[in-house]
Amino acid sequence: MAKINRRQFLVLSAAGAGSAIFASYTQRRASYSQGSSNSPLDLSKLHHSSNGLLELDLEASESPVNLGGKRAYLLTYNGHIPAPRLEAKPGDKVRIHFTNNLSQPTNLHYHGLHIPPTGKADNVFLRINPGEKFTYEFDLAKNQAEGTFWYHPHLHGLVAEQLFGGLAGLFIVRGELDEIPEIKAAKEEFLVLQDFALDNYGRPMDSGHMSLMMGREGDLIAVNGQINPSFSLPANGLLRLRILNGSTSRFYRLSLENHPFYQIATDGNSLNEPIEVSELLLTPGQRADVLVKGDRQPGQYRLLNLPYDRGGMGMMGGGMMCGRGMMGGGMMCDRGMMDRNDRNATIALATVNYESSVKSIDLPNKITSIPALPEPMQVRHFELNHGMTPAVGMAFLINGEPYSGELINTQVRLDTVEDWEITNTGVMDHPFHVHVNSFQVISRNGRSESLPAWRDTVLVRRGETVRIRIRFQDFTGKTVYHCHILDHEDLGMMGIMKIR
Amino acid sequence: MSKLLPKIIFTSIAIASAIGGAIYFSWTIAENQTASNQNSIAKDTKTASFVSVWDEETEPSYSGTKEMTVYRSPNCGCCGVWIEHAEKHGFKVKDIKTEQIEAIKQKYNVPPQLAACHTTIIDGYAIEGHIPADDIKRFLKEKPKLAGLAVPGMPLGTPGMEARDMKQPFQVLAFNNKGEVQIFKEYQSY
Numbered sequence: 001m002a003k004i005n006r007r008q009f010l011v012l013s014a015a016g017a018g019s020a021i022f023a024s025y026t027q028r029r030a031s032y033s034q035g036s037s038n039s040p041l042d043l044s045k046l047h048h049s050s051n052g053l054l055e056l057d058l059e060a061s062e063s064p065v066n067l068g069g070k071r072a073y074l075l076t077y078n079g080h081i082p083a084p085r086l087e088a089k090p091g092d093k094v095r096i097h098f099t100n101n102l103s104q105p106t107n108l109h110y111h112g113l114h115i116p117p118t119g120k121a122d123n124v125f126l127r128i129n130p131g132e133k134f135t136y137e138f139d140l141a142k143n144q145a146e147g148t149f150w151y152h153p154h155l156h157g158l159v160a161e162q163l164f165g166g167l168a169g170l171f172i173v174r175g176e177l178d179e180i181p182e183i184k185a186a187k188e189e190f191l192v193l194q195d196f197a198l199d200n201y202g203r204p205m206d207s208g209h210m211s212l213m214m215g216r217e218g219d220l221i222a223v224n225g226q227i228n229p230s231f232s233l234p235a236n237g238l239l240r241l242r243i244l245n246g247s248t249s250r251f252y253r254l255s256l257e258n259h260p261f262y263q264i265a266t267d268g269n270s271l272n273e274p275i276e277v278s279e280l281l282l283t284p285g286q287r288a289d290v291l292v293k294g295d296r297q298p299g300q301y302r303l304l305n306l307p308y309d310r311g312g313m314g315m316m317g318g319g320m321m322c323g324r325g326m327m328g329g330g331m332m333c334d335r336g337m338m339d340r341n342d343r344n345a346t347i348a349l350a351t352v353n354y355e356s357s358v359k360s361i362d363l364p365n366k367i368t369s370i371p372a373l374p375e376p377m378q379v380r381h382f383e384l385n386h387g388m389t390p391a392v393g394m395a396f397l398i399n400g401e402p403y404s405g406e407l408i409n410t411q412v413r414l415d416t417v418e419d420w421e422i423t424n425t426g427v428m429d430h431p432f433h434v435h436v437n438s439f440q441v442i443s444r445n446g447r448s449e450s451l452p453a454w455r456d457t458v459l460v461r462r463g464e465t466v467r468i469r470i471r472f473q474d475f476t477g478k479t480v481y482h483c484h485i486l487d488h489e490d491l492g493m494m495g496i497m498k499i500r
Numbered sequence: 501m502s503k504l505l506p507k508i509i510f511t512s513i514a515i516a517s518a519i520g521g522a523i524y525f526s527w528t529i530a531e532n533q534t535a536s537n538q539n540s541i542a543k544d545t546k547t548a549s550f551v552s553v554w555d556e557e558t559e560p561s562y563s564g565t566k567e568m569t570v571y572r573s574p575n576c577g578c579c580g581v582w583i584e585h586a587e588k589h590g591f592k593v594k595d596i597k598t599e600q601i602e603a604i605k606q607k608y609n610v611p612p613q614l615a616a617c618h619t620t621i622i623d624g625y626a627i628e629g630h631i632p633a634d635d636i637k638r639f640l641k642e643k644p645k646l647a648g649l650a651v652p653g654m655p656l657g658t659p660g661m662e663a664r665d666m667k668q669p670f671q672v673l674a675f676n677n678k679g680e681v682q683i684f685k686e687y688q689s690y
């Protein structure tokens with residue numbers, strides 16, 4: 001066994017000189033921590049519909065961006081991290097002139113929207129090659145839920161890499177919900193949570209060096225492309241936070257320090273009434289709208305990300321970056337990175353500052369009325385795990401099968417209701433996402449779900465069985481369901497569903 | 501081991517590897533398809549029989565201990581495939597499924613940051629994760645004053661983690677009972 005002598009050490013150190021960038025970044029991090037959300041919104045970051053039409057040009061490309069005060073070269077839509085926010089209303093037409101200036105093929109998925117899975121709409125089987133253009137065009141149904149949706153690439157095999165590069169943006173559907181007086185009076189802020197791992201040149205860390213089995217995570221957590229930005233809350237007023245977990249694999253367990261908040265929506269769908277919560281777990285793909293009421297001692301309150309263990313093959317708890325990240329991952333084993341990316345660490349994602357008082361606004365009593373779905377005509381079972389398969393070797397599996405791209409795994413009938421029982425027999429948590437139609441959680445491990453809510457992504461913890469109820473409405477065609485840890489999806493944990 | 505500077509070396513070797521690490525990792529995406537409504541992106545899924553690059557015997561003269569004990573979680577699928585790899589290379593494996601795997605790792609001084617999915621005990625050494633069996637033989641021949649070897653995490657392409665043509669670069673690390681770490685062997689391509 002070769003000992004590392006001093007000379008080798010020097011060589012290695014020189015090779016590691018690039019790490020100085022990260023070291024100095026760590027030290028300077030504090031001074032970047034006060035990103036401002038008060039600056040007027042750059043209009044190129046917002047596109048909203050007018051006269052029933054949302055139309056825009058959207059270009060995917062690698063672009064230089066300012067990420068928390070640091071120059072980075074990320075994958076962007078129209079040069080922005082996060083991507084421009086799109087806003088439309090139920091019944092609007094959407095026309096997106098998309099250009100792929102990435103070096104890889106790509107496409108767009110409209111996560112959570114109830115639109116056709118075919119043609120020029122939410123068609124994840126499309127492949128738009130580098131240099132090609134494609135015009136997406138679809139109508140939002142009159143009964144489209146109003147809420148927080150989003151768009152991101154969805155070309156199987158490249159989803160995690162492209163999302164991790166930064167490609168994600170909000171798609172907001174406005175409507176009656178926004179006209180509820182208390183909600184209308186609330187100050188509205190959007191929080192897109194993304195994590196990044198940059199190499200020495202400020203580019204996303206190569207996939208070969210990331211822990212794909214666990215699902216890649218970055219050490220740099222940005223909210224709207226900023227590190228720990230501030231949001232103001234009028235004393236006595238309401239602040240409406242619309243939060244998206246746009247990360248590839250990272251879970252966020254959110255808590256506003258010493259301050260309650262009230263959830264009013266799950267995955268873009270309103271709850272019946274506000275629910276007081278002290279913590280909010282958001283898996284990749286999930287969204288939540290919350291109201292913060294300015295009725296506490298005025299001051300600064302940190303929005304914290306609390307530790308969460310999403311499993312990983314019997315590995316131990318904190319200090320796991322080298323275990324979870326790859327040894328070859330360079331920065332993944334940087335001690336400085338480890339210390340602040342500890343699984344047991346709590347970090348501040350953003351800060352809420354009280355500002356001058358306004359006339360008191362109460363929480364809304366009633367927001368919507370969620371109907372119970374009728375009893376299912378069919379119950380299906382899905383088992384999530386990873387394992388060795390003869391065809392591809394190690395893969396993530398649904399019912400023992402990796403995604404094939406050709407096989408239709410599940411055939412359902414339009415206008416029917418089904419229960420899907422999803423069991424995680426593996427050693428890692430898997431958030432399960434279904435395209436096109438939202439669902440309700442019926443039970444978890446046989447215990448009835450007490451909170452009525454529409455969702456499009458539900459966490460199935462290791463060892464857990466979650467039963468969901470879903471109605472296939474309005475649209476026929478092929479679409480997919482998958483784990484929203486997108487490395488797991490890329491490694492096979494996805495199935496094709498045909499709605500007929 | 502007195503020359504080990506664990507934290508600094510730990511950082512530096514990792515960075516060196518990141519820089520030197522050419523990418524032996526690519527996704528298979530079928531060529532010659534256009535932005536039409538096609539639906540066979542993963543068409544190239546191979547149905548060929550499963551042959552591992554790790555099957556080849558590179559330490560035929562090994563005459564040391566062959567009995568090993570593997571501790572793994574009952575739900576760990578890839579651990580079982582690694583056991584098959586070890587058996588192919590002549591080891592006799594006692595396979596123990598336990599939920600108490602963390603206690604085993606602690607008992608044998610596996611540094612937490614080097615943890616992987618299963619822990620093998622042989623000749624009093626802890627062999628952590630998806631380590632090529634022949635590296636264990638090389639290590640045991642030397643009988644070093646160390647606590648064991650580790651391949652942290654679950655790199656795709658390692659024995660028991662073979663996945664189509666994905667081969668992530670990885671290092672086999674040696675550690676002592678103080679948690680100090682050095683490179684035993686590096687695999688950039690394989």
